[in-house]
Amino acid sequence: MMGKLTPDEWRPLIGSSILYQKRLRRSADLRQALYIVLPTFLALLSSGIIVGILKINWASLIVLLLIIPVFVVGNRRSRPYLKKAMLEADTKASALTGKESFLEVLRKIDIMRQGDAEMSKADERSRRRLALPSLVERVDNLQGIPSNAA
Numbered sequence: 460m461m462g463k464l465t466p467d468e469w470r471p472l473i474g475s476s477i478l479y480q481k482r483l484r485r486s487a488d489l490r491q492a493l494y495i496v497l498p499t500f501l502a503l504l505s506s507g508i509i510v511g512i513l514k515i516n517w518a519s520l521i522v523l524l525l526i527i528p529v530f531v532v533g534n535r536r537s538r539p540y541l542k543k544a545m546l547e548a549d550t551k552a553s554a555l556t557g558k559e560s561f562l563e564v565l566r567k568i569d570i571m572r573q574g575d576a577e578m579s580k581a582d583e584r585s586r587r588r589l590a591l592p593s594l595v596e597r598v599d600n601l602q603g604i605p606s607n608a609a
Contacts, residue, residue, distance in 0.1 A: 463571060464564065471552050471561035479548035490540040494533035502526045538590030545592050546600045553601055562601050569594045 464472075506522040509515055553561045572594070592600070 464567070467560070468564045468567070471556040471564055474556050475545075475548045475552035475561075478551050479545055483544040483548050487537070487541045487544040491534070491537040494537045495530055498529045498533055499526055502529060541590050542592050542596075546597065549592075549597055549600055550604055553604065558601055558604060562598060565594055565598050565601070569598075 502522055502525055506519040509522060510519045549561070
């Protein structure tokens with residue numbers, strides 16, 4: 460988008476990004492830790508207990524193999540919180556920069572991306588993998604805000 464957006468059009472995007480990184484990311488990261496780190500730690504601890512107390516080495520291998528699905532499931536369960544935090548950052552940024560200007564920028568980006576089908580497909584794949592909100596979701600989120608709140 461460099462060279463395609465004016466400095467004023469970058470303002471709401473940068474504001475949203477800063478709000479997300481500085482304030483809202485922490486809560487999303489805590490959720491991710493809750494769903495990934497804690498179960499992984501408990502699985503490793505139980506594996507150590509099984510080996511140390513019961514002397515059943517093959518059972519600890521099974522527990523260790525269960526860490527992979529725990530990690531995958533935990534990662535998937537924490538993704539909605541990341542998306543919610545990003546949409547909340549958009550809402551807060553719209554209050555600072557103006558709801559209508561933010562919506563105009565998102566629509567302009569959407570129009571530019573529709574013109575480049577290859578970029579749209581690649582963007583869609585990476586957005587799904589990273590659990591990022593789509594432009595449509597971001598616009599819908601901002602349109603749901605009353606004008607006096609923004």
